[in-house]
Amino acid sequence: MNKLTSRIDKERLLLGIAAPLLAVVAALVVTTLVILATGKNPGDAFSDMVTYGFASDSQVYILNKATTYYLAGVAVAIGFRMNLFNIGVDGQYRLAAFIAAVLGGALTVPGWLAIPLIILCAMATGALWAAIAGILKVTRGVSEVIATIMLNSIATAVIAYLLQPGKLGQLDQAGTLVSTKPLPSSSYFFSFDTGPAGELWGFIVIAVLVGVAYWFVLGRTRFGFDLRTVGQSETAAAASGVGVKKMIATSMIISGAVAGLIGMPTLLNDSHQFSNDFPAGIGFTGIAIALLGRNHPIGIALGALLWGFLERTTNHLEFQGYDKEILGVIQGVIVLCVVIAYEVVRRYGLKRQQQRVGAELAAQAAAPTKKQEVA
Amino acid sequence: MKILYGMQQPDEGTITVGGEQVVFHDPGDAIARGIGMVHQHFMLADNLTVLENVVLGAEKLHGIGGKARARIKEISDAYGLGVRPDALVEELGVADRQRVEILKVLYRGAKTLILDEPTAVLVPQEVDALFDNLRELKAEGLTVIFISHKLGEVLSVADEITVIRRGTTVGTVDPRGTTPKQLAELMVGSELPTPETQESTVTDVPMLTVDGLHLAQTDLDGIERIILDEISFTIHKGEVLGIAGVEGNGQSELVEAIMGMRRPDAGVVTLDGTDISHAPTRDRRESGIGYIPEDRHRHGLLLEAPLWENRILGHVTEKPNSRGGLLDLKAARADTQRIVEAYDVRTPGIDVTAASLSGGNQQKLIVGREMSHQPKLLIAAHPTRGVDVGAQAAIWDYIREARREGLAVLLISADLDELIGLSDTLRVMYRGRLVADADPATITPEELGSAMTGAATGHLEHTEDDAR
Structure with a gap:
């Protein structure tokens, strides 16, 4: 009996890996065709991507990018586990980064106090922004998808309004960039010096901790079990004693709090201010990465690294005379394939398991008595 | 019932419609043979009008405009359904929705109607109105299969009653010569109850x-x-x-x-x-x-x-x-x-x-x-x-x-x-x-x-x- 159990588990693992693998392979095929269509050699392109992608400075760049993407992926995944589609991660992190940057610029306390304050402020802002959608959903039944899309636009407008010289922004010397007051250097987050390869952002440590916390809370705590229950079946959750509405609002808030962290690696390790060229759209990248990583903490990490790798290497391809749109093609195809592949693999896996269980039971029942009820 | 409507395939046995043996692969086949089903849970789009709901999926029959409206009026009048084609379904009550469901089935040319527990959601007066509608349908030469748990209703509306218990037909009776008691006997079977408890353990706490x-x-x-x-x-x-x-x-x-x-x-x-x-x-x-x-x-x-x-x-x-x-x-x-x-x-x-x-x-x-x-x-x-x-x-x-x-x-x-x-x-x-x-x-x-x-x-x- 144990043997069979472990076999089913192994199979499940295999099925789990099959979908993203299938998607990446399909994306490679499509990309090959696209490059061929533009009259270039795809083999050269791929080998360039690999050699360039594994250079040490590229590795640092990819890890730094992946730190941000990982946090975005986790923020979205928290919603997904709950059957909530938090499209608003984008607005949540931008607003959070902006408010945190304003606070950071204004603080005059020592770094050991300022940094946690900035991070907490970002998380609180993200959580509050997400809470609006969560509360609308549980009290008025407003779809969180619509509410968060709207809130994204509102966040953009609010930031644009406040980030003006004379309000919370200031013009730089060149007169082209508006930004918040820069953080004092005492509020910079630590980083690892990797010599000529550049600096590895210390925030990666926080990202790892977030991943561990995500895994632990969902998989090992009562709260996480309740959350997953609601995600799988609201009716069963209600019957089992979970306050479904409260859980929806809570998970939206947690998703928003993690979203608040997305801008922190950039703010604390790199830009040290929020300017109008602060990276935007990472919330949407997070959706793709959460899908790719199957909402699994390690899967999301792999997805984030893949995204960083693709971005780094296709940028370089551009200098080799390839079209830079290749990046969009690869990413788009991966996401599309992933969604299809998961559904196909999931259905296949469920059906296959039912058949196996049936076959196993039939065999068990046939052994002792021939005419036993096989249920 | 699902088999009759083509939603499931039988392992054995045959279905004969109008003297002709038929095989249904999907509900489309059943509709083509004039069999229509009124589900217990209504399948209507709330935000559409009655007319739109009726023609949905059957646009080929009479289009979606004036001809369809005329046909709906015609059916509604013929069977006394009293359906208003331009009312929004969300404004209708349960009984009206049920009539729309029946009309939907008739619109598709059904000669045999299957009604699955149609009275479960109705209040007594609405049940009476439904029975009047069913009698109209019957008078026009349509066949109605009425599935219900409620013995009184079955006895009052049916011309012939077939009792099914645990997947097999246990009897077919004429309602005129049958009492509710006899019907109940058929429904539950007259064998002694199997799940028997022995001594009483009831306390007064x-x-x-x-x-x-x-x-x-x-x-x-x-x-x-x-x-x-x-x-x-x-x-x-x-x-x-x-x-x-x-x-x-x-x-x-x-x-x-x-x-x-x-x-x-x-x-x-x-x-x-x-x-x-x-x-x-x-x-x-x-x-x-x-x-x-x-x-x-x-x-x-x-x-x-x-x-x-x-x-x-x-x-x-x-x-x-x-x-x-x-x-x-x-x-x-x-x-x-x-x-x-x-x-x-x-x-x-x-x-x-x-x-x-x-x-x-x-x-x-x-x-x-x-x-x-x-x-x-x-x-x-x-x-x-x-x-x-x-x-x-x-x-x-x-x-x-x-x-x-x-x-x-x-x-x-x-x-x-x-x-x-x-x-x-x-x-x-x-x-x-x-x-x-x-x-x-x-x-x-x-x-x-x-x-x-x-x-x-x-x-x-x-x-x-x-x-x-």
Whole structure:
């Protein structure tokens, strides 16, 4: 009996890996065709991507990018586990980064106090922004998808309004960039010096901790079990004693709090201010990465690294005379394939398991008595 | 019924329509042969008009404009349906929606109509109106198959009655020469009830007291439908209280009210001396209510989760599933293994998903789970529905055992044999009220059946002669 159990588990693992693998392979095929269509050699392109992608400075760049993407992926995944589609991660992190940057610029306390304050402020802002959608959903039944899309636009407008010289922004010397007051250097987050390869952002440590916390809370705590229950079946959750509405609002808030962290690696390790060229759209990248990583903490990490790798290497391809749109093609195809592949693999896996269980039971029942009820 | 409408394929047997043997692969085939189905749950788009709903999917017949409207008027007038083509469906009440469903089927040229429990959602006056419509249809030469639990209705509307029990035809009778009692006999079978309890274990310590439970709901017409009406009863330790009744007479709502999943308008629920009327569901479960839900897929299981996670479901705050705020996976898994063995859940392991088990084994897992937390009260709603015969006997045994150990059991079932065999006290629920009570030691399924249709109320006495 144990043997069979472990076999089913192994199979499940295999099925789990099959979908993203299938998607990446399909994306490679499509990309090959696209490059061929533009009259270039795809083999050269791929080998360039690999050699360039594994250079040490590229590795640092990819890890730094992946730190941000990982946090975005986790923020979205928290919603997904709950059957909530938090499209608003984008607005949540931008607003959070902006408010945190304003606070950071204004603080005059020592770094050991300022940094946690900035991070907490970002998380609180993200959580509050997400809470609006969560509360609308549980009290008025407003779809969180619509509410968060709207809130994204509102966040953009609010930031644009406040980030003006004379309000919370200031013009730089060149007169082209508006930004918040820069953080004092005492509020910079630590980083690892990797010599000529550049600096590895210390925030990666926080990202790892977030991943561990995500895994632990969902998989090992009562709260996480309740959350997953609601995600799988609201009716069963209600019957089992979970306050479904409260859980929806809570998970939206947690998703928003993690979203608040997305801008922190950039703010604390790199830009040290929020300017109008602060990276935007990472919330949407997070959706793709959460899908790719199957909402699994390690899967999301792999997805984030893949995204960083693709971005780094296709940028370089551009200098080799390839079209830079290749990046969009690869990413788009991966996401599309992933969604299809998961559904196909999931259905296949469920059906296959039912058949196996049936076959196993039939065999068990046939052994002792021939005419036993096989249920 | 699903086979007749082409939704499922038969293993054996034939269907003959108008003298011609036919095979239906999908509902389209059935519609083409003039068979139409009016589902119990309406399949209408609320935000469209009646006209749009009727032509949806049948645009080829008469288009979507004036011709379609004329045809709808024509059908509506011919059968006295009184349908307004331009009304929005969301503005219609239940009875009107049902008429739209019937019209939809007629519009597609149906000559044979299947109505699945059409009266379950209607109030008495609406039932009468529906029967008038059906008689019109009949007069126009259409065939109607009317599926119902309610004996009185079947007798009043049908020209011929076929009784199906546990998947086989047990008889075909003429309603003119048949009494409800004879029909009930056919429905429940005259064999002796199998699930028999032995000695009484009823004590005089009340475990669950429900007092004056009242629940009303206002539908779209603004008509207030009373779902639970002054429900009061007491279950003592070691007592099984059985509630008989045709489904949809408020049983599900009663269970949900006791579980705290639905807030009644008035009434007090007391468990073991503690007022739990306002306690959340989780507190009620923790204080000792075990729950075998009516629909195990919706309320009892996480189908895509492994068995051991399903073992935690509903008892996540209790031992052995968790300690403090943390899950104790090792203990939960070990206990799942124990349940699987003790309750004979046939599965290759505890890591398979709940969906891959058969209904009977899913149910045994649920029973095992609920019995593993020393419940004081067990609510069992249709505990053996959709369960094979072997598992059925096992589940009856567990309920009897629980009763011996001093549990109070609220048993709700449509299986009269099960009710009579397991219960110490019987109540009959009809249109949201407990209308009758009976002693399971003397009552017969036929007598119970007539009370279920509202024909008899008060205390049901078994009479030796056929006075009733």
